[in-house]
Amino acid sequence: MEEQVSEKRSRKRTPVKARRATLCVLSAHPLVATEFQRFISPLRLRSVGRRLNIRYAAEAQSVSIPVASLYIIDSHSFGPATESLVAGIRHRYPKRHVIVLVEAMTTVDCFPLLRLGVKGLVTYRDAASHLANATRSVLDGGIWVPRDLMSRFLESGQKTPTAEVPATARKRLTRREQEVLECLLRNLSNKEIAESLHISESTVKFHVSNVISRFGVRRRADLLLHFLPEPSRVH
Numbered sequence: 001m002e003e004q005v006s007e008k009r010s011r012k013r014t015p016v017k018a019r020r021a022t023l024c025v026l027s028a029h030p031l032v033a034t035e036f037q038r039f040i041s042p043l044r045l046r047s048v049g050r051r052l053n054i055r056y057a058a059e060a061q062s063v064s065i066p067v068a069s070l071y072i073i074d075s076h077s078f079g080p081a082t083e084s085l086v087a088g089i090r091h092r093y094p095k096r097h098v099i100v101l102v103e104a105m106t107t108v109d110c111f112p113l114l115r116l117g118v119k120g121l122v123t124y125r126d127a128a129s130h131l132a133n134a135t136r137s138v139l140d141g142g143i144w145v146p147r148d149l150m151s152r153f154l155e156s157g158q159k160t161p162t163a164e165v166p167a168t169a170r171k172r173l174t175r176r177e178q179e180v181l182e183c184l185l186r187n188l189s190n191k192e193i194a195e196s197l198h199i200s201e202s203t204v205k206f207h208v209s210n211v212i213s214r215f216g217v218r219r220r221a222d223l224l225l226h227f228l229p230e231p232s233r234v235h
Contacts, residue, residue, distance in 0.1 A: 024068035
């Protein structure tokens with residue numbers, strides 16, 4: 001089984017947040033959508049399925065999408081318009097989550113989706129075994145992405161300008177926590193942060209835990225995704 005960036009969850013209990021969630025599967029093929037819904041049926045989510053027939057970016061930006069807690073997108077149905085569809089959803093419903101089904105975990109296909117804020121990536125081959133767990137994890141505040149892909153994505157982020165931390169975000173943090181956050185956004189390890197700030201690694205771990213908690217995320221990868229620049233700002 002491919003290792004995922006995801007917290008371990010109990011298979012016997014669906015989190016409260018997931019039980020109250022609404023799911024929307026977006027596909028051009030009703031049978032495919034039904035199959036995806038079957039894969040996640042153990043979660044007993046309320047579904048507001050939507051069949052879409054779009055192939056061009058302009059269509060994806062203007063199409064009507066129902067409000068849901070989480071969207072599962074069949075990328076094969078929409079081809080090059082997938083990114084525009086994701087961007088449209090993220091623009092209209094920035095607090096909602098998106099999982100995309102992809103043919104393969106390639107950097108060309110997946111990096112743009114991650115930069116748009118997609119929290120879950122699942123291949124069609126693994127959908128039957130992984131889609132329910134990915135849905136549960138994302139609804140519970142985590143991400144579901146192969147660990148090696150996420151590592152490469154974060155490394156690629158070092159070659160792009162890091163988004164400046166907004167003043168409103170800085171107000172949540174102490175001076176030391178701000179310094180630690182800036183190091184985290186440079187993807188430094190705890191040891192590197194300790195050396196940079198001349199503090200112990202145990203102190204770094206304490207501050208990292210506080211920073212992650214203050215932004216309502218569960219791990220460093222979520223924090224990095226939160227602050228990465230939008231595609232239009234990356235040169």
